[in-house]
Amino acid sequence: MKSYRKELWFEVKKRRQLINITGQVEACVGESAVKEGLCLVNAMHISASVFINDDESGLHHDFEVWLEKLAPEKPWSQYRHNGSEDNADAHLKRQIMGREVVVAITGGKLDFGPWEQIFYGEFDGRRAKRVLIKVIGE
Amino acid sequence: MKSYRKELWFEVKKRRQLINITGQVEACVGESAVKEGLCLVNAMHISASVFINDDESGLHHDFEVWLEKLAPEKPWSQYRHNGSEDNADAHLKRQIMGREVVVAITGGKLDFGPWEQIFYGEFDGRRAKRVLIKVIGE
Amino acid sequence: MKSYRKELWFEVKKRRQLINITGQVEACVGESAVKEGLCLVNAMHISASVFINDDESGLHHDFEVWLEKLAPEKPWSQYRHNGSEDNADAHLKRQIMGREVVVAITGGKLDFGPWEQIFYGEFDGRRAKRVLIKVIGE
Numbered sequence: 083m084k085s086y087r088k089e090l091w092f093e094v095k096k097r098r099q100l101i102n103i104t105g106q107v108e109a110c111v112g113e114s115a116v117k118e119g120l121c122l123v124n125a126m127h128i129s130a131s132v133f134i135n136d137d138e139s140g141l142h143h144d145f146e147v148w149l150e151k152l153a154p155e156k157p158w159s160q161y162r163h164n165g166s167e168d169n170a171d172a173h174l175k176r177q178i179m180g181r182e183v184v185v186a187i188t189g190g191k192l193d194f195g196p197w198e199q200i201f202y203g204e205f206d207g208r209r210a211k212r213v214l215i216k217v218i219g220e
Numbered sequence: 221m222k223s224y225r226k227e228l229w230f231e232v233k234k235r236r237q238l239i240n241i242t243g244q245v246e247a248c249v250g251e252s253a254v255k256e257g258l259c260l261v262n263a264m265h266i267s268a269s270v271f272i273n274d275d276e277s278g279l280h281h282d283f284e285v286w287l288e289k290l291a292p293e294k295p296w297s298q299y300r301h302n303g304s305e306d307n308a309d310a311h312l313k314r315q316i317m318g319r320e321v322v323v324a325i326t327g328g329k330l331d332f333g334p335w336e337q338i339f340y341g342e343f344d345g346r347r348a349k350r351v352l353i354k355v356i357g358e
Numbered sequence: 359m360k361s362y363r364k365e366l367w368f369e370v371k372k373r374r375q376l377i378n379i380t381g382q383v384e385a386c387v388g389e390s391a392v393k394e395g396l397c398l399v400n401a402m403h404i405s406a407s408v409f410i411n412d413d414e415s416g417l418h419h420d421f422e423v424w425l426e427k428l429a430p431e432k433p434w435s436q437y438r439h440n441g442s443e444d445n446a447d448a449h450l451k452r453q454i455m456g457r458e459v460v461v462a463i464t465g466g467k468l469d470f471g472p473w474e475q476i477f478y479g480e481f482d483g484r485r486a487k488r489v490l491i492k493v494i495g496e
Contacts, residue, residue, distance in 0.1 A: 083221050083359050083496045085394035087464055118223035119356060120260060122396060122460050126471025128411045134319050135266045135311055140300035144308050145315075148291065153424065162416035170420050173411055177421075177455055179315055181410050184260050184322050184460050186354035188225055193352060195264025214469060216462035218395055218495060219356060220221045221359050256361035257494055258398060272457050273404045273449055278438035282446050283453075286429065317453055322398050322460050324492035326363055331490060333402025357494060358359045 086114030086217040089126070094207030097155075100142050101202045103132075103213065107185075108192055110215045117190045119219015123200060124182035126212040129172035131179035131203035149175045149205075172205035179203050187219055224252030224355040227264070232345030235293075238280050239340045241270075241351065245323075246330055248353045255328045257357015261338060262320035264350040267310035269317035269341035287313045287343075310343035317341050325357055362390030362493040365402070370483030373431075376418050377478045379408075379489065383461075384468055386491045393466045395495015399476060400458035402488040405448035407455035407479035425451045425481075448481035455479050463495055 088110050090103060107123055123132050135141070153174035154160075161170030183200060186193035202213055226248050228241060245261055252259075261270050273279070291312035292298075299308030321338060324331035340351055364386050366379060383399055399408050411417070429450035430436075437446030459476060462469035478489055 083394075085495070087462065087469070118221075120258065120354070120396065122462055124460075124462070126474065128471075128473050133315065135315070136301075138301060140303060141308060141311055143300045144312070148312055152290065152428065162419045163412075163414060165416060170417060173417055174420070174424055177409065177411070180318065180456065182460060184262075184320060186225065186260055186262070186352055188354070193225070193354065195266075195350060195352075197266050198264065212471060214462055214471075216396070216464070216469065219223070256359075258396065258492070271453065273453070274439075276439060278441060279446060279449055281438045282450070286450055290428065318456065322400075322458060324363065324398055324400070324490055326492070331363070331492065333404075333488060333490075335404050336402065357361070 083218060084114065084116050084220060088215045090213040091210060092202060093210045094204040097207050098146065099204045099207060102137050102199055103202050104200045107200050107215060111187055111192060111217060114217040116187055116217050116219035119187045119217060121185045121187050122182060122216045124214050126214050129169050129176055129206035130211055131176045132182055132213060133179045133203055134183050134198050134200055136197055137199040152178060169206040175205045221356060222254050222358060226353045228351040229348060230340060231348045232342040235345050236284065237342045237345060240275050240337055241340050242338045245338050245353060249325055249330060249355060252355040254325055254355050254357035257325045257355060259323045259325050260320060260354045262352050264352050267307050267314055267344035268349055269314045270320055270351060271317045271341055272321050272336050272338055274335055275337040290316060307344040313343045359494060360390065360392050360496060364491045366489040367486060368478060369486045370480040373483050374422065375480045375483060378413050378475055379478050380476045383476050383491060387463055387468060387493060390493040392463055392493050392495035395463045395493060397461045397463050398458060398492045400490050402490050405445050405452055405482035406487055407452045408458055408489060409455045409479060410459050410474050410476055412473055413475040428454060445482040451481045
């Protein structure tokens with residue numbers, strides 16, 4: 083069994099942003115030399131997300147509006163977590179969007195449907211944060 | 221290490237429907253001949269879901285009502301994604317329900333609790349769509 | 359390839375509670391003797407969750423309030439699932455919080471960011487319920 087590990091680092095200038103990381107994950111799968119296996123991609127921080135959806139700017143706007151409706155950032159005082167912090171909403175948003183994806187590797191490539199793209203979802207940016215890529219297989 | 225891959229195809233006649241695919245996934249695990257490992261089951265389309273919950277028709281009705289409350293289909297114009305498309309709500313619903321499940325394989329079988337059943341959740345049907353089953357182990 | 363399996367049992371006295379199980383999962387990874395691999399941790403019951411977030415009591419209070427807003431327990435009669443049962447809300451809450459996490463194992467340890475902690479989320483307690491830990495790797 084082969085295994086492979088890599089961290090991707092992000093320092094998003096805004097509080098919230100969605101970043102397509104599909105190409106970077108594909109490059110890791112290539113480096114891993116795994117032909118058949120599984121690729122785990124997870125946020126290493128609890129106010130961020132890794133998820134798979136469409137790379138369409140209208141939809142990304144809809145996600146922003148929708149997440150703000152379901153788990154609004156403000157007023158900060160509505161959350162007990164927001165004593166010295168202000169990011170409780172980011173912890174909630176990440177539960178809806180998810181921490182991780184597991185993607186099949188087949189023939190040395192991410193085994194994807196036609197529109198699947200992997201995103202890093204930052205919900206509390208303006209600091210350095212990481213995504214972990216772990217590949218196992220043969 | 222063994223690996224196994226299969227696609228399940230669906231063409232749901234309605235816009236939204238939940239389909240129990242546990243039997244089909246079990247059959248794949250049998251075909252894979254893997255005794256100890258992991259089974260990934262994921263929607264290959266970004267307006268559909270694979271999730272584990274109860275096979276109870278009342279609950280499935282509750283999911284429909286609840287998802288329509290959290291991410292309503294209409295009015296279509298409320299979503300920027302809905303320019304030439306009308307399925308933004310399906311992309312949101314799938315984030316709540318999830319893209320994938322990873323199930324342990326023990327003794328050659330899905331290692332499940334008493335009521336766990338795997339569902340394909342279609343949120344934008346009336347077209348051919350796929351689920352991927354990938355098994356790795358020994 | 360090595361594999362390892364263990365069940366954790368819980369009997370939560372309240373209807374809802376979040377329990378940090380990181381130490382128990384770490385002990386399992388140690389017992390498994392897997393140095394590089396994947397660790398699946400999933401609820402075996404469909405009204406409970408396993409998720410990764412912050413171990414901060416204010417945030418846990420916020421989760422309780424937020425989940426009650428998105429998927430309120432009462433009135434029980436609002437859910438068709440609640441004929442002989444009263445736990446439809448628990449099935450919905452678990453979809454938001456998720457069934458499972460998959461964690462990378464690197465160097466024989468859970469490969470975590472600085473604040474990641476694994477929780478068992480009970481949404482319909484007062485009965486014996488289980489979490490499954492399955493490790494594969496080398």
